[in-house]
Amino acid sequence: MAGTAVPGRLTWELAELVEVIVETPHVKTIVLDVPSWPGHRAGQHVDVRLTAADGYQAERSYSIASALDGTRVTLTVQRLEDGEVSPYLTDELRPGEKIELRGPIGGYFVWEPSDGGPLMLVAGGSGVVPLMAMIRTRAAAGDDTETRLLYSSRTPDDVIYRDELELLSGNGLTVVHALTDSQPPGWTSYARRVDAEMLAEVAPSPAERPRFYSCGPTPFVEAVAEAVVRLGHDSLAIKTERFGPTGR
Amino acid sequence: MPPEAAKPVVSRGWRGRRSTDVDPARIPPGQYVTRDFPVLSAGPTPHTSLELWDFSIIGELDSPRRWTWEEFRDLPSEEITRDIHCVNKWSKLDTVWQGVSVDTLLEGIETSGEYVTQYSDGGYTTNLPLEDITGGKAWVVFAYGGEPLEPEHGGPARMLVPRHYFWKSAKWVRGLRLYLSDEPGFWETNGYHNYGDPWQEQRYQGD
Numbered sequence: 001m002a003g004t005a006v007p008g009r010l011t012w013e014l015a016e017l018v019e020v021i022v023e024t025p026h027v028k029t030i031v032l033d034v035p036s037w038p039g040h041r042a043g044q045h046v047d048v049r050l051t052a053a054d055g056y057q058a059e060r061s062y063s064i065a066s067a068l069d070g071t072r073v074t075l076t077v078q079r080l081e082d083g084e085v086s087p088y089l090t091d092e093l094r095p096g097e098k099i100e101l102r103g104p105i106g107g108y109f110v111w112e113p114s115d116g117g118p119l120m121l122v123a124g125g126s127g128v129v130p131l132m133a134m135i136r137t138r139a140a141a142g143d144d145t146e147t148r149l150l151y152s153s154r155t156p157d158d159v160i161y162r163d164e165l166e167l168l169s170g171n172g173l174t175v176v177h178a179l180t181d182s183q184p185p186g187w188t189s190y191a192r193r194v195d196a197e198m199l200a201e202v203a204p205s206p207a208e209r210p211r212f213y214s215c216g217p218t219p220f221v222e223a224v225a226e227a228v229v230r231l232g233h234d235s236l237a238i239k240t241e242r243f244g245p246t247g248r
Numbered sequence: 249m250p251p252e253a254a255k256p257v258v259s260r261g262w263r264g265r266r267s268t269d270v271d272p273a274r275i276p277p278g279q280y281v282t283r284d285f286p287v288l289s290a291g292p293t294p295h296t297s298l299e300l301w302d303f304s305i306i307g308e309l310d311s312p313r314r315w316t317w318e319e320f321r322d323l324p325s326e327e328i329t330r331d332i333h334c335v336n337k338w339s340k341l342d343t344v345w346q347g348v349s350v351d352t353l354l355e356g357i358e359t360s361g362e363y364v365t366q367y368s369d370g371g372y373t374t375n376l377p378l379e380d381i382t383g384g385k386a387w388v389v390f391a392y393g394g395e396p397l398e399p400e401h402g403g404p405a406r407m408l409v410p411r412h413y414f415w416k417s418a419k420w421v422r423g424l425r426l427y428l429s430d431e432p433g434f435w436e437t438n439g440y441h442n443y444g445d446p447w448q449e450q451r452y453q454g455d
Contacts, residue, residue: 009454014257047337047451049278051256056264059278059337084265084280098257105452107438108290218287222400225292235292236371242287 012049013037015073015101017093023160027126028090029065029076034101037071040064042133043110043213046075046103050085060085063129063215063241064104067136073101076160078126109213109241113138117145117211118204122194122224124152124216128160130241131213135168144172150202152194152220154181176202194220196227206231212238274331275339276446282338285401290434293399294369294420301404303388304423305353308361313353317404321390323348328387330410332417333446345408347389350381353424361426365433366407366418373433374418375442378426381409388421413444413451 015032022028045063066074079090093099111119111134119138121131128151138145153159156179165175178190178198190198204210212233214224221242228238267281275281298317305313315323325348333339365375380386386409390397397403402419409417415435436442441450449455 010452012256047278049256050259050262050264052262052264053258055256056266057256057278058264058280061336088259088262092261093259097260099259100257105439108435218400222287222293229292235294238291240289240291242289 010102010105012100012102014098016098017095018072019095020090020093023076024158026158027076027078027160029074030089030093031072031074032099032101033071034073035071037073038104039068040073040104041110041112042067042137043130044104044106044133045130046073046101046105048075048085048089049100049102050088051100058084061105063133065129065132065136067133067140069140076126076129076132109215109239111137111211111213113141113143113145115211117147118208119145119147120203120210120212121147121149121151122199122212122214122216123149124194124214124220124224125154125158126160127214127216127220127241127243130215132161132165134213135165135173138173139168139171146172146204148174148176148202148204150176150178150194150198152178152180152216155179156182156184194224194227196230199224199227200231203228203231203233206233209234209237213240214238215241216243218242270341274341276333277449278451279333279337279339279446282340284338285340286334286336286338287400288334288336288415289400289419290372291370295399296369296404296420296422298404302422303353303405305357305426306423307359307365307426308428309357309359309426313357315353320348320388320405323352325390326387328389328408330408332408332410332414335413335415335440335444335446335451339446344393345387345389346391346394347387347405347408349384350386350388350424351384353388354382359426361428363427363430365425365427365431366421367423367425368418369420369422371434372418372420373431374416375427375431375433375436376409376412376416377430380412381407381424385409385411411445413441413446415440416444 015034019031049059062075065076301317328345331341364378389408390405406419407417
């Protein structure tokens, strides 16, 4: 990493859109080239800033989806229908156009191969993004840390990174899907929300001291974290990242 | 690091969605107004029973202070209406809390400490100069919107320090530790700014 020992100010940098990848009907990945990128760790995020012609600006945070790869930084963005920033990123921005970005940000919800495992990743919807960065980092490093991803989506069409996860499985990576709302014919995996029983079946035992990372909507992460603690895991062994409001 | 881009790049065709019903002077730079109440926590939500709960002031003072839940709730409290600003970009206006002023808790305490760390169930800590939580600037709150504070939002009691980004308002707070020197807390040692003034947009280290 080309970062300096004494952290300087994170400045706004120009990022050029290279490519857009359609992941699901509501989710796209935007591949950016950031010539000044100082490097990042899996799990970190960036701030994105848009500026209107009259100077009005809006900022949002997005998780980094990619492993460290030179000046390439990919973000996976869920289009929020009433969103101020996400519809522009997913549908309006064209290759060659630039946005401003600042990062990487966050030093807690991060994982590097040297941190070891076993790694237990629990994703709800687009919460899979920072966890995918961990899986990609592990793969890029040729690391074989025992890693399990329990990934809850609504329907088969909502599964982000489906093919790549299948491709990366093996070498110590196990991917288990839960589909809560609808399942394809012949579905044999979980067909309900993540609960304590499911976590007990999928996660390593407390004796194996797994490192939990869970990211997703607030009620999802609340339920996962409660279940993990109830199963006897150390509450400091689970790192969480929540988005959206509390459940009603 | 290369110099900051001289002029922000204009995003072709993007207009943004400006709040028309909000005085822009109330919104710190880079923030947007939300009507939801998002939750940000680094770990599981702790659940401490009120029988086991207490609030302490420890560290740089002659003798530590401690209140049980009942003693704490017997202290004079007040209703506080403030705007709150999360480092994750959302601001929520006119939030209404009920709580005990830190000034009440510190009454009669002699300390040479100039810094304070809020500490919580679950191990969370956050630091500020003592002068930033005294003089009507901070409260230990136990109700939000007229209801007991939900565990997800820091119940049974959390700090409210509305002049700073909201990570400086510790959820599940159990006490204040007074220090002679500044001791960076949880997010302050994980890439975030040590002081966290939203009006200066002090989000991250170096801002």
